[in-house]
Amino acid sequence: MYFINNQGYDKYTEEDTQVWSILFNRQMKMLPSLAENEFLNGIKTIGFKEDIIPTFEGIDDVLQTVTGWRIAPVTGLIPNKEFFELLKAKKFPSSSWFRKKSELDYLEEPDMFHDIFGHVPLLTNLDFCRYLEKMSIIALKYIDSEESIELISRLYWYTVEFGLIETQQGLRIYGAGILSSKGESEYSLFSEIPIRADFNLLEILKTPYIKDEFQKKYWVIKSYKELENSLSELDEYLAQNKKGLLKLM
Numbered sequence: 337m338y339f340i341n342n343q344g345y346d347k348y349t350e351e352d353t354q355v356w357s358i359l360f361n362r363q364m365k366m367l368p369s370l371a372e373n374e375f376l377n378g379i380k381t382i383g384f385k386e387d388i389i390p391t392f393e394g395i396d397d398v399l400q401t402v403t404g405w406r407i408a409p410v411t412g413l414i415p416n417k418e419f420f421e422l423l424k425a426k427k428f429p430s431s432s433w434f435r436k437k438s439e440l441d442y443l444e445e446p447d448m449f450h451d452i453f454g455h456v457p458l459l460t461n462l463d464f465c466r467y468l469e470k471m472s473i474i475a476l477k478y479i480d481s482e483e484s485i486e487l488i489s490r491l492y493w494y495t496v497e498f499g500l501i502e503t504q505q506g507l508r509i510y511g512a513g514i515l516s517s518k519g520e521s522e523y524s525l526f527s528e529i530p531i532r533a534d535f536n537l538l539e540i541l542k543t544p545y546i547k548d549e550f551q552k553k554y555w556v557i558k559s560y561k562e563l564e565n566s567l568s569e570l571d572e573y574l575a576q577n578k579k580g581l582l583k584l585m
């Protein structure tokens with residue numbers, strides 16, 4: 337009941353197109369100096385137009401050739417099991433509806449602007465795609481353990497959604513949940529409020545995520561390879577915890 341068979345392109349209203357255009361232009365003004373280069377390259381590779389809502393087919397055509405990934409149209413947030421099964425099949429779930437003009441700066445749940453503008457560009461990067469695939473393979477191994485899936489979804493949350501990365505040019509954003517939000521893009525790099533810590537897998541596993549406001553803590557990686565390399569430690573940790581009681585809950 338989460339999957340829809342297509343984007344339903346003819347449902348879009350004038351307001352939807354305006355929301356896409358306003359958000360796209362506003363983010364494209366600020367992100368060249370805030371977002372990590374692979375994200376910016378991905379934006380170019382996909383070839384988004386500022387005044388036209390992208391089609392999932394058009395995005396699939398590009399992704400298929402670059403990394404073999406494609407979009408799975410869904411109605412909204414889906415359960416973890418279905419979510420990780422999609423990732424394992426190189427499919428990224430995306431909603432096809434847009435937030436209202438009254439919610440432009442921040443939305444508590446993922447709309448199409450978040451899923452498509454925030455997530456899709458990095459699906460043109462092979463290291464990042466391998467991380468998603470390998471994480472989902474581990475997730476499916478432990479899919480019957482609520483606790484394990486909760487821990488893996490924290491890793492997903494603090495990297496894919498809200499991750500920062502140290503680059504030659506300085507601290508940059510790669511997390512989709514930040515990139516699709518003007519408010520959080522500025523806050524994540526410039527505010528004194530949040531803690532910014534070096535990526536630490538066990539610390540992340542111990543940190544429940546905040547779903548409905550700006551993050552209090554961001555973890556900083558040095559490369560997407562670092563994410564992929566952390567998965568063996570994740571697998572070991574979950575294997576050990578499968579035996580004993582989880583100390584993290």
Ligand SMILES: C[C@H](O)[C@H](O)[C@H]1CNc2nc(N)[nH]c(=O)c2N1
Pocket residue numbers: 410412413414415416419429430431446488489492493
């Ligand atoms: C990985 C973690 O479970 C996370 O909350 C999942 C759950 N379901 C989802 N469902 C959709 N459509 N999009 C997402 O990003 C997620 N994230």
Ligand SMILES: N[C@@H](Cc1ccccc1)C(=O)O
Pocket residue numbers: 441442443444445446447450497512513514516517547
């Ligand atoms: N807060 C993001 C949307 C989002 C919600 C929940 C999880 C991840 C992302 C935005 O405003 O674009």
Ligand SMILES: [Fe+2]
Pocket residue numbers: 446450451455497512513
């Ligand atoms: Fe997301």
